[in-house]
Amino acid sequence: MQHLLDKKIIVQGFPGCFHEEAAIKYFGTQKLNIIPSTTFNLLGEKLVNNPKDHLAIIAIENSIAGTILQNYRILREKQLRVIGEEYLRIRHNLMALPNQRIEDINEVHSHPMALNQCLEFLAKYPHIRLVESDDTALSAKNIRENKLNNIAAIASETAARIYDLEILNHGIETSNVNYTRFFIVQDATQILPEGAYDKASIYMRVSHEKGSLMRALACLYNNDINLTKLQSFPVLGSVNEYYFHIDVEFDDFKKYKKMMSEIDVATLMVDVLGVYKKANIYDHQTIG
Amino acid sequence: MQHLLDKKIIVQGFPGCFHEEAAIKYFGTQKLNIIPSTTFNLLGEKLVNNPKDHLAIIAIENSIAGTILQNYRILREKQLRVIGEEYLRIRHNLMALPNQRIEDINEVHSHPMALNQCLEFLAKYPHIRLVESDDTALSAKNIRENKLNNIAAIASETAARIYDLEILNHGIETSNVNYTRFFIVQDATQILPEGAYDKASIYMRVSHEKGSLMRALACLYNNDINLTKLQSFPVLGSVNEYYFHIDVEFDDFKKYKKMMSEIDVATLMVDVLGVYKKANIYDHQTIG
Numbered sequence: 001m002q003h004l005l006d007k008k009i010i011v012q013g014f015p016g017c018f019h020e021e022a023a024i025k026y027f028g029t030q031k032l033n034i035i036p037s038t039t040f041n042l043l044g045e046k047l048v049n050n051p052k053d054h055l056a057i058i059a060i061e062n063s064i065a066g067t068i069l070q071n072y073r074i075l076r077e078k079q080l081r082v083i084g085e086e087y088l089r090i091r092h093n094l095m096a097l098p099n100q101r102i103e104d105i106n107e108v109h110s111h112p113m114a115l116n117q118c119l120e121f122l123a124k125y126p127h128i129r130l131v132e133s134d135d136t137a138l139s140a141k142n143i144r145e146n147k148l149n150n151i152a153a154i155a156s157e158t159a160a161r162i163y164d165l166e167i168l169n170h171g172i173e174t175s176n177v178n179y180t181r182f183f184i185v186q187d188a189t190q191i192l193p194e195g196a197y198d199k200a201s202i203y204m205r206v207s208h209e210k211g212s213l214m215r216a217l218a219c220l221y222n223n224d225i226n227l228t229k230l231q232s233f234p235v236l237g238s239v240n241e242y243y244f245h246i247d248v249e250f251d252d253f254k255k256y257k258k259m260m261s262e263i264d265v266a267t268l269m270v271d272v273l274g275v276y277k278k279a280n281i282y283d284h285q286t287i288g
Numbered sequence: 289m290q291h292l293l294d295k296k297i298i299v300q301g302f303p304g305c306f307h308e309e310a311a312i313k314y315f316g317t318q319k320l321n322i323i324p325s326t327t328f329n330l331l332g333e334k335l336v337n338n339p340k341d342h343l344a345i346i347a348i349e350n351s352i353a354g355t356i357l358q359n360y361r362i363l364r365e366k367q368l369r370v371i372g373e374e375y376l377r378i379r380h381n382l383m384a385l386p387n388q389r390i391e392d393i394n395e396v397h398s399h400p401m402a403l404n405q406c407l408e409f410l411a412k413y414p415h416i417r418l419v420e421s422d423d424t425a426l427s428a429k430n431i432r433e434n435k436l437n438n439i440a441a442i443a444s445e446t447a448a449r450i451y452d453l454e455i456l457n458h459g460i461e462t463s464n465v466n467y468t469r470f471f472i473v474q475d476a477t478q479i480l481p482e483g484a485y486d487k488a489s490i491y492m493r494v495s496h497e498k499g500s501l502m503r504a505l506a507c508l509y510n511n512d513i514n515l516t517k518l519q520s521f522p523v524l525g526s527v528n529e530y531y532f533h534i535d536v537e538f539d540d541f542k543k544y545k546k547m548m549s550e551i552d553v554a555t556l557m558v559d560v561l562g563v564y565k566k567a568n569i570y571d572h573q574t575i576g
Contacts (some may be wrong), residue, residue, distance in 0.1 A: 066357030066521070134420075162427070211509050214502060214519070221499050230532075231519040233354070244518075 004193060010035045010043050010056040016137035016159030019057050022182040023156070026057070026086040039070055044078040051187030056080070061092070063179040064117070072203075072245060073272055075185065082274025083193055083202050084184035092118050092173045095140060095165035096152040102168050107131050110154035118154055121172040125160060128152075139163055166195060183274070192275070199228075199278040200256060201250045204263065204270040206244070213244075215266045223259040225250050229251035247280055292481060298323045298331050298344040304425035304447030306376060307345050310470040312446070314345070328359055332366040344368070350378070351467040352405070355519060360491075360533060363473065363561055370489050370562025371481055372472035380406050380461045383428060383453040384440040386402055390456050395419050397427035398442035408443055409460040416440075428453055471562070480563070487516075487537050487566035488544060492551065492558040494532065497550040501532075503554045511547040513538050518554030 009032055011019035017036075026031050037043040042056060047056045058074070061067045075082070092114055096105060097100035104126060108115070109131045115122070116174060133139045144163040152168065153159070160167050183201075206212040220227055229247035250256040256275075261269050295492070297320055299307035305324075312318050325331040328346060336346045346362070349355045363370070378401055384393060390413060397419045399519040403410070409414060421427045427441035432451040440456065441447070448455050471489075508515055517535035538544045545561075551558050 064358065067354050067519075069354030070352065101443075112360050210512075212508060213515065214505050217505070219500060224498075227501065228530075229520050231355075232515075232517050242516075253548075 004055065006053070008033045008035050008050070010037050010046050010054055012037050012040050012043050012058070014137040014141060015135075016140060016156060016162040017135065018156055018180060019091060020137075021156050021158050022059075022086045022088045022180070023057050023184075025088060026084060026182070026184055027061055029233040030057075040074055043121070044074045044080065047080060047185070047187055049076050049168070051189050054187075055083075056185050057086075058084075058183050058185055059180050060183050060280045061181045062216055064175060065113075067245075069233065071183075072233075072273075075183070076203070076271075079188040080185040080273075081188050081190070081192070082183045082276055083186055084276045085119045085199070085279045086182045086184065087279050088180050088182065090117075090173065090178040090180055091156070091171045092123075092136075093160060093167045094118075094152050094169040094172055095143075095158060095160045095167045097143060097147065097149055098164075098166040100149065100152075100166070100168070104150055105152045105168075106150045108154060109133050109142065111136045114154045115231075117173045117175065117178060121169070127148065131230050137162075163186045181279075184276075185274070195277050197253060197256075197275040197277060198251065199247065200275040201245070201247050201273040202260075202263075202270060203243055203245050203273060204267045205242070206267050206283045216244075216263055219259050219262040219266050220248060223250075223255045224252070225256060225261070228238065291344065293317070293320070293340070293516040296321045296338070297341045298324050298334050298342055299347070300325050300326050300328050300331050302423050302425040302429060304428060304444060304487065305423060306378060306427075306444055306468060307347065307470065309444050309446050310347075310374045310376045310468070311345050311472075313376060313469070314372060314472055328362055328412040332362045332368065334474055335368060335473070336366050339477050342475075343371075345374075346471050346472050346473055347468050348373075349469045352463060353401070355533075358549045359471075360521075363471070364491070364508050364559075367476040368473040368561075369466055369476050369478070369480070372564045372566045373487070374470045375567050376468050378405075378447070378461065378466040378468055378469065379459045380424075380442045381445055381448060381455045382406075382409075382440050382442055382457040382460055383431075383448045383455045385431060385435065386452075386454040388437065388439075388440075388454070388456070392438055393440045393456075395437045395565055396440045396442060397421050397430065399424045399427075402442045405461045405463065405466060408462040409457070425450075442559055444549050466535075472564075473562070474510065483565050485544075485563040485565060486539065486542060487535065489533070489561040490548075490551075490558060491531050491533050491534050491561060492555045493530070494555050500555075504532075504551055507547050507550040507554050508536060510541045511538075511550070512540070513547045514543060 009023050013019050043056050047054050058071050077117045107129045112132045114136050115130050136155035137159040140155040140159040140163045206216050226249045232242045297311050301307050312467045333343050335342050346359050351484040395417045400420045402424050403418050424443040425447040428447040428451045514537045519533045
């Protein structure tokens with residue numbers, strides 16, 4: 001891990017955003033050289049233009065919103081390689097300048113998705129006006145920089161720490177099963193970090209003959225490869241075609257290699273987005 | 289179709305939004321009794337509270353953004369039934385009060401997703417400031433109601449018609465393969481409209497035994513049922529479980545019924561979101 005920590009880590013969002021939290025969790029330290037990026041597209045470009053000394057963290061799915069299809073597309077189009085994954089429980093916190101109580105707050109600023117995920121909590125304070133912003137961390141930053149009293153932000157604990165705000169209420173999200181999965185990615189030209197790989201993200205295209213998907217899945221079954229994600233996707237530019245994104249887990253890398261050589265024959269196209277060590281935040285059960 | 293046209297149609301968004309365009313395309317007439325709803329959740333509630341004389345239109349996936357997982361959840365939780373589908377090519381148009389040229393425009397207002405999808409066009413006019421709004425149609429409405437010169441909106445042709453704006457540029461989206469799929473839904477207590485059904489949306493849970501997904505797919509294969517969508521989804525409240533959303537197409541309703549009785553045995557749980565006639569905007573090819 002040490003040589004990875006020497007690299008700059010590009011994240012989408014402002015300092016204190018959930019991408020930064022995911023990076024801290026994955027690398028196990030707050031001493032990271034984080035490079036903010038305003039969009040996922042720019043993030044991909046920055047990484048490709050600085051392949052040797054940069055990594056990036058990219059959100060790929062959320063338990064409430066679903067798979068972030070655009071980000072899979074960025075991985076493919078920019079030829080990025082997944083070298084790790086991290087799951088982050090998304091916790092929203094109400095924060096403001098120190099020494100205020102919730103009764104003092106007139107407005108809450110945050111990203112619309114964060115406001116939306118805290119509506120049950122906010123409904124208890126009907127006097128508070130909700131104001132949408134571009135980014136959760138940006139709302140926190142704004143309160144600090146403009147010394148805004150009577151205004152609170154909904155953002156991460158990291159944002160509260162960075163912008164020196166006081167958390168009035170922790171974990172105000174309605175659903176406690178709000179998880180986001182992130183990929184840690186590098187440019188395809190870089191050597192894969194060493195490690196005990198037990199998971200891979202691949203995509204494939206199967207013919208539209210009857211039974212072709214079953215033949216592809218049989219390659220997994222015959223080699224004791226577990227499926228943890230399977231999604232069909234329409235192909236942009238050709239509304240009649242479908243690709244699959246698949247995540248697999250395995251105990252034996254040789255069996256994974258054997259499966260890949262068999263699936264190469266059984267499908268029209270197969271490509272590997274990355275092989276990596278699975279995140280152990282919670283036990284993944286296979287689909288069957 | 290006539291008795292369906294007597295019903296009120298709840299859509300998410302303001303008059304002129306893409307949901308209204310989808311309704312017009314599906315029913316083949318502009319003479320619809322459209323009820324706007326600000327959120328998908330409220331749309332579901334309104335429909336359940338007015339089961340007899342209301343339908344709803346709900347976006348379910350987009351070729352660029354992917355599947356809208358929240359809306360599948362609303363269908364399941366509110367016990368709504370899919371009675372039809374429609375595909376809409378999302379075309380973005382630049383519109384303003386009449387008799388202005390693009391050189392007169394200082395600001396463009398629209399939903400962030402629409403602005404994002406038109407960045408290549410907008411890059412040609414660096415003098416134009418981009419301003420985010422809650423809704424494409426709302427931006428158009430705002431220009432008309434406040435008689436805003438020098439400001440343009442990005443919205444649908446329907447919005448231009450409703451708010452009497454002049455389209456300066458048609459189809460300014462970067463990707464010409466921006467399609468959204470919509471479901472037409474009714475409350476589960478209502479009788480299914482008659483018709484020649486050839487498509488169904490189902491969801492199922494398979495055990496995490498080895499080969500359980502293949503056994504489920506074999507029920508399709510053995511009955512000549514074509515698969516057009518297959519997605520695994522994490523189960524909220526249980527991060528270890530997965531459901532599948534599946535779309536199938538068939539020529540013979542009896543074979544579909546036979547497949548469903550077999551898949552009922554092969555899976556832990558299976559439920560039907562709806563059987564309906566497939567939309568023929570473009571030919572769907574099966575996954576195999």
